[in-house]
Amino acid sequence: MTDQIVESLNNCQGKLHPAAHKIALSLLTWHSKRGVWTPKQRELAIKLIAEVADTEKKKTSMVADITPLISILASSNMVAPSLRIIKGGATYKLKLDKKDSSIEVIRDGDWAGQFTADGCYVPRKKADLAEVNRVFDDIMAVLIDPIGYARTYGALTGHCSFCAKPLTDPRSQTAGYGEICANRYRLAWG
Numbered sequence: 423m424t425d426q427i428v429e430s431l432n433n434c435q436g437k438l439h440p441a442a443h444k445i446a447l448s449l450l451t452w453h454s455k456r457g458v459w460t461p462k463q464r465e466l467a468i469k470l471i472a473e474v475a476d477t478e479k480k481k482t483s484m485v486a487d488i489t490p491l492i493s494i495l496a497s498s499n500m501v502a503p504s505l506r507i508i509k510g511g512a513t514y515k516l517k518l519d520k521k522d523s524s525i526e527v528i529r530d531g532d533w534a535g536q537f538t539a540d541g542c543y544v545p546r547k548k549a550d551l552a553e554v555n556r557v558f559d560d561i562m563a564v565l566i567d568p569i570g571y572a573r574t575y576g577a578l579t580g581h582c583s584f585c586a587k588p589l590t591d592p593r594s595q596t597a598g599y600g601e602i603c604a605n606r607y608r609l610a611w612g
Protein backbone atom coordinates (compact mmCIF):
# COMPACT_ATOMS: atom_id res chain seq x y z
CA MET A 423 0.00 0.00 0.00
CA THR A 424 1.41 3.41 -0.93
CA ASP A 425 1.00 6.15 1.59
CA GLN A 426 0.40 9.56 -0.02
CA ILE A 427 2.30 11.40 2.70
CA VAL A 428 5.30 9.07 2.47
CA GLU A 429 5.35 9.59 -1.27
CA SER A 430 5.09 13.39 -0.96
CA LEU A 431 7.85 13.51 1.62
CA ASN A 432 10.00 11.36 -0.61
CA ASN A 433 9.50 13.84 -3.46
CA CYS A 434 10.38 16.77 -1.18
CA GLN A 435 13.79 15.45 -0.20
CA GLY A 436 15.94 17.48 -2.58
CA LYS A 437 14.09 20.69 -1.74
CA LEU A 438 14.58 20.69 2.02
CA HIS A 439 17.36 22.55 3.85
CA PRO A 440 20.02 20.27 5.42
CA ALA A 441 18.49 20.04 8.94
CA ALA A 442 15.00 19.31 7.62
CA HIS A 443 16.43 16.91 5.09
CA LYS A 444 17.98 14.88 7.91
CA ILE A 445 14.63 14.68 9.70
CA ALA A 446 12.85 13.65 6.50
CA LEU A 447 15.43 10.96 5.89
CA SER A 448 15.04 9.50 9.38
CA LEU A 449 11.24 9.55 9.02
CA LEU A 450 11.44 7.74 5.69
CA THR A 451 13.91 5.19 7.05
CA TRP A 452 11.64 4.55 10.03
CA HIS A 453 8.66 4.10 7.74
CA SER A 454 10.46 1.77 5.37
CA LYS A 455 11.43 -0.48 8.30
CA ARG A 456 8.17 -0.48 10.20
CA GLY A 457 5.63 0.48 7.55
CA VAL A 458 3.97 2.92 9.91
CA TRP A 459 4.45 6.26 11.67
CA THR A 460 3.38 7.48 15.06
CA PRO A 461 0.86 10.36 14.91
CA LYS A 462 3.67 12.73 15.91
CA GLN A 463 5.92 11.54 13.11
CA ARG A 464 3.07 11.87 10.66
CA GLU A 465 2.45 15.42 11.83
CA LEU A 466 6.14 16.24 11.38
CA ALA A 467 6.12 14.80 7.85
CA ILE A 468 3.11 16.94 6.94
CA LYS A 469 4.90 20.00 8.32
CA LEU A 470 7.97 19.35 6.17
CA ILE A 471 5.85 18.88 3.06
CA ALA A 472 3.99 22.13 3.80
CA GLU A 473 7.27 23.98 4.19
CA VAL A 474 8.43 22.88 0.76
CA ALA A 475 5.06 23.83 -0.76
CA ASP A 476 5.33 27.29 0.85
CA THR A 477 8.85 27.77 -0.45
CA GLU A 478 7.82 26.74 -3.95
CA LYS A 479 4.88 29.15 -3.86
CA LYS A 480 7.03 31.95 -2.51
CA LYS A 481 9.68 31.35 -5.15
CA THR A 482 7.29 32.23 -7.93
CA SER A 483 5.79 35.31 -6.31
CA MET A 484 8.79 37.43 -5.29
CA VAL A 485 9.18 40.36 -7.62
CA ALA A 486 11.22 43.51 -7.07
CA ASP A 487 11.95 46.59 -9.15
CA ILE A 488 15.60 46.08 -10.05
CA THR A 489 15.73 48.69 -12.84
CA PRO A 490 17.56 51.38 -10.76
CA LEU A 491 20.32 48.92 -9.87
CA ILE A 492 20.53 47.64 -13.43
CA SER A 493 20.83 51.16 -14.79
CA ILE A 494 23.71 51.97 -12.42
CA LEU A 495 25.59 48.75 -13.25
CA ALA A 496 24.82 48.84 -16.98
CA SER A 497 26.19 52.39 -17.33
CA SER A 498 29.76 51.10 -17.08
CA ASN A 499 31.56 49.27 -19.87
CA MET A 500 32.81 46.61 -17.46
CA VAL A 501 32.26 42.99 -18.51
CA ALA A 502 30.72 41.93 -15.20
CA PRO A 503 29.83 45.08 -13.25
CA SER A 504 28.99 44.43 -9.62
CA LEU A 505 28.03 46.20 -6.41
CA ARG A 506 29.02 45.05 -2.93
CA ILE A 507 26.84 45.86 0.03
CA ILE A 508 26.40 44.75 3.62
CA LYS A 509 22.92 44.04 4.87
CA GLY A 510 21.59 42.03 7.78
CA GLY A 511 25.10 40.96 8.81
CA ALA A 512 25.81 39.46 5.38
CA THR A 513 28.03 40.69 2.57
CA TYR A 514 26.32 40.64 -0.80
CA LYS A 515 27.80 40.96 -4.24
CA LEU A 516 25.18 41.91 -6.83
CA LYS A 517 26.49 41.20 -10.28
CA LEU A 518 24.88 42.27 -13.53
CA ASP A 519 24.83 39.72 -16.32
CA LYS A 520 24.95 41.98 -19.35
CA LYS A 521 23.71 39.24 -21.67
CA ASP A 522 20.24 38.95 -20.14
CA SER A 523 20.15 41.90 -17.70
CA SER A 524 19.72 39.61 -14.73
CA ILE A 525 21.28 40.31 -11.35
CA GLU A 526 23.19 37.50 -9.70
CA VAL A 527 23.13 37.43 -5.90
CA ILE A 528 26.24 36.21 -4.09
CA ARG A 529 25.81 36.11 -0.32
CA ASP A 530 28.91 35.72 1.87
CA GLY A 531 30.72 34.26 -1.12
CA ASP A 532 28.04 31.73 -2.02
CA TRP A 533 25.65 31.92 -4.93
CA ALA A 534 22.18 32.66 -3.50
CA GLY A 535 20.14 32.95 -6.69
CA GLN A 536 19.33 35.68 -9.17
CA PHE A 537 16.84 38.33 -10.15
CA THR A 538 15.68 38.01 -13.73
CA ALA A 539 15.52 41.16 -15.88
CA ASP A 540 11.85 41.60 -14.97
CA GLY A 541 12.67 41.46 -11.26
CA CYS A 542 11.60 37.92 -10.35
CA TYR A 543 13.73 36.47 -7.60
CA VAL A 544 14.82 32.92 -8.37
CA PRO A 545 16.55 31.57 -5.24
CA ARG A 546 19.07 28.77 -5.31
CA LYS A 547 17.32 25.39 -5.37
CA LYS A 548 18.36 24.31 -1.88
CA ALA A 549 17.18 27.53 -0.21
CA ASP A 550 14.56 27.07 2.51
CA LEU A 551 11.76 29.53 3.14
CA ALA A 552 13.72 31.42 5.82
CA GLU A 553 16.65 31.98 3.47
CA VAL A 554 14.39 32.97 0.57
CA ASN A 555 12.66 35.57 2.74
CA ARG A 556 15.88 36.89 4.23
CA VAL A 557 17.70 37.35 0.94
CA PHE A 558 14.67 38.87 -0.79
CA ASP A 559 14.05 41.35 2.06
CA ASP A 560 17.73 42.32 2.18
CA ILE A 561 17.86 42.99 -1.55
CA MET A 562 14.52 44.84 -1.48
CA ALA A 563 16.00 47.25 1.08
CA VAL A 564 19.14 47.74 -1.00
CA LEU A 565 17.19 48.41 -4.20
CA ILE A 566 15.59 51.48 -2.65
CA ASP A 567 18.99 53.13 -2.16
CA PRO A 568 21.91 51.26 -3.79
CA ILE A 569 24.27 54.24 -3.57
CA GLY A 570 23.48 54.71 0.12
CA TYR A 571 24.44 51.08 0.69
CA ALA A 572 27.60 51.60 -1.37
CA ARG A 573 28.54 54.42 0.99
CA THR A 574 27.93 52.23 4.04
CA TYR A 575 29.97 49.40 2.51
CA GLY A 576 32.90 51.78 1.96
CA ALA A 577 32.66 53.09 5.52
CA LEU A 578 32.47 49.61 7.06
CA THR A 579 35.14 47.89 4.98
CA GLY A 580 37.38 50.68 3.65
CA HIS A 581 37.01 49.13 0.20
CA CYS A 582 35.32 50.28 -3.00
CA SER A 583 31.79 48.89 -3.27
CA PHE A 584 32.22 48.39 -7.01
CA CYS A 585 35.75 47.01 -7.53
CA ALA A 586 36.67 46.07 -3.92
CA LYS A 587 40.00 47.93 -4.03
CA PRO A 588 41.08 49.76 -0.83
CA LEU A 589 39.83 53.35 -0.59
CA THR A 590 42.71 55.68 0.19
CA ASP A 591 41.33 59.13 -0.64
CA PRO A 592 39.00 60.64 2.02
CA ARG A 593 36.60 61.62 -0.77
CA SER A 594 36.39 58.00 -1.85
CA GLN A 595 35.87 56.89 1.74
CA THR A 596 32.93 59.29 1.99
CA ALA A 597 31.41 58.10 -1.30
CA GLY A 598 32.00 54.38 -0.73
CA TYR A 599 33.72 54.07 -4.12
CA GLY A 600 36.84 55.45 -5.74
CA GLU A 601 37.23 58.11 -8.41
CA ILE A 602 37.86 55.55 -11.15
CA CYS A 603 34.64 53.67 -10.36
CA ALA A 604 32.76 56.98 -10.05
CA ASN A 605 33.77 57.73 -13.63
CA ARG A 606 33.06 54.18 -14.75
CA TYR A 607 29.55 54.22 -13.33
CA ARG A 608 28.93 57.93 -13.88
CA LEU A 609 28.42 58.73 -10.23
CA ALA A 610 29.06 61.86 -8.17
CA TRP A 611 32.46 61.92 -6.42
CA GLY A 612 34.45 64.46 -4.41
Ligand SMILES: [Zn+2]
Nearest residue numbers: 582585600603
Ligand atom coordinates in the same frame (compact mmCIF):
# COMPACT_ATOMS: atom_id res chain seq x y z
ZN1 LIG B 1 36.35 50.89 -7.40
